[in-house]
Amino acid sequence: xxxxxxxxxxxxxxxxxxxxxxxxxxxxxxxxxxxxxxxxxxxxxxxxxxxxxxxxxxxxxxxxxxxxxxxxxxxxxxxxxxxxxxxxxxxxxxxxxxxxxxxxxxxxxxxxxxxxxxxxxxxxxxxxxxxxxxxxxxxxxxxxxxxxxxxxxxxxxxxxxxxxxxxxxxxxxxxxxxxxxxxxxxxxxxxxxxxxxxxxxxxxxxxxxxxxxxxxxxxx
Ligand code: C5P
Numbered sequence: 001x002x003x004x005x006x007x008x009x010x011x012x013x014x015x016x017x018x019x020x021x022x023x024x025x026x027x028x029x030x031x032x033x034x035x036x037x038x039x040x041x042x043x044x045x046x047x048x049x050x051x052x053x054x055x056x057x058x059x060x061x062x063x064x065x066x067x068x069x070x071x072x073x074x075x076x077x078x079x080x081x082x083x084x085x086x087x088x089x090x091x092x093x094x095x096x097x098x099x100x101x102x103x104x105x106x107x108x109x110x111x112x113x114x115x116x117x118x119x120x121x122x123x124x125x126x127x128x129x130x131x132x133x134x135x136x137x138x139x140x141x142x143x144x145x146x147x148x149x150x151x152x153x154x155x156x157x158x159x160x161x162x163x164x165x166x167x168x169x170x171x172x173x174x175x176x177x178x179x180x181x182x183x184x185x186x187x188x189x190x191x192x193x194x195x196x197x198x199x200x201x202x203x204x205x206x207x208x209x210x211x212x213x214x215x216x217x218x219x220x
Contacts, residue, residue, distance in 0.1 A: 004029060004119040005134070006216065007127035010141035011178045011189060013148030015200040015208070016123040019141065022209045024121045031072060032114055034124035034131070037107050038098040039085035040067050040076040045097060046089055052096045059102045067110065088165070095177045098125075099184040108187070125181050128192030136219050138195035139212055147201050149174055 004027070008020050017033055024031035041062055050057050066077050073080055084090070097103060104126075111131050114120060122131065128138035143151075149171035156170070157163050181189040191197065196215065198208055 003115065003117070004216070005115055005132045005136055006121040006212065007132045007135040007138045007192070007195075008121065008123040008141060008212075009125055009127050009129070009139070009189070009191070009195065011145075011148065011181070012174045013152045014141040014143050015151070015205060016141055018205055019200075019208050019212070020121045020123040022205065023212055026209070026213065027119070027121070029119035029121060030069075030114070032069060032111065032120055032122045033074070034107070034111055034122060034127065035094075036074045036082075036085055037067050037110070038103075039090050039094050040074055040081055041065060041103065041107070042090050042094045042097045043081055043085050043087075044076060046093065052093055055100055058097060058100060062100075062103045062106050067107070069114075091173065091177075095180040095184075099180060099186060101186040104186050125189035126187035128195045129190050130187040133192075137212060137216050138192050139215075140191040140195040140197045141208070142197060142199050143201045145171060145175060145178070 006020075006023060008016050010016050017035075020033070021031050044061060044065055045052065045058055048061065050061065052058075066075075068075050074082055074085065108126075108131055111122065111127075115122060115132055124131070128135055128140070149167055152170050152174065153163075153165070153167040156165065178189070198211060200208055203211070
């Protein structure tokens with residue numbers, strides 16, 4: 001049985017999750033937000049008040065943590081943590097946890113397991129380059145950093161009208177995360193050689209979705 005694999009990578013705020021969700025819905029297949037997995041583990045580290053530099057302890061936690069998706073909702077040790085993983089604190093610290101090689105080995109193994117048994121759209125930073133090297137479609141989404149920060153700001157404002165963060169703060173955070181994600185040694189944020197680059201500033205979300213579905217239909 002051939003399972004469809006669609007890999008969507010790119011920097012923070014490029015529109016990956018919005019696009020991946022739409023594709024998954026259209027095709028009736030699973031959407032796996034791998035960033036949410038790194039965030040869930042980071043949330044646990046924060047909750048246990050573990051020092052972010054204590055790699056040994058974080059590895060230990062990673063080994064005994066259960067992270068799973070049920071109906072598209074992320075569960076950490078059996079508890080829905082969809083809201084908690086979006087906090088500013090988790091967002092600030094996630095790239096520190098995600099750069100630990102052992103953490104990546106554990107989460108990548110989980111991601112591969114899901115993709116070996118289901119049709120999936122998976123988004124992240126290393127999906128086309130590392131997690132699903134034989135994906136049917138590999139897309140690398142980009143947009144200028146100011147555009148990505150503006151989008152994130154509006155998205156956050158919509159959820160929280162008392163938002164104290166300014167768009168400049170978000171831009172600073174995005175730049176720092178992109179730098180850490182691109183420069184780390186273990187499977188960094190990188191465009192896979194055979195990925196198609198789509199700039200989401202130039203197209204609407206629906207145009208990008210259509211383009212990805214077109215590429216997929218030509219493959220199968
Ligand atoms: O996608 P999102 O912005 O929620 O991802 C949060 C963080 O998780 C990223 O900044 C990155 O450090 C990490 N990540 C990763 N590899 C992935 C997905 C996310 O390192 N495949």
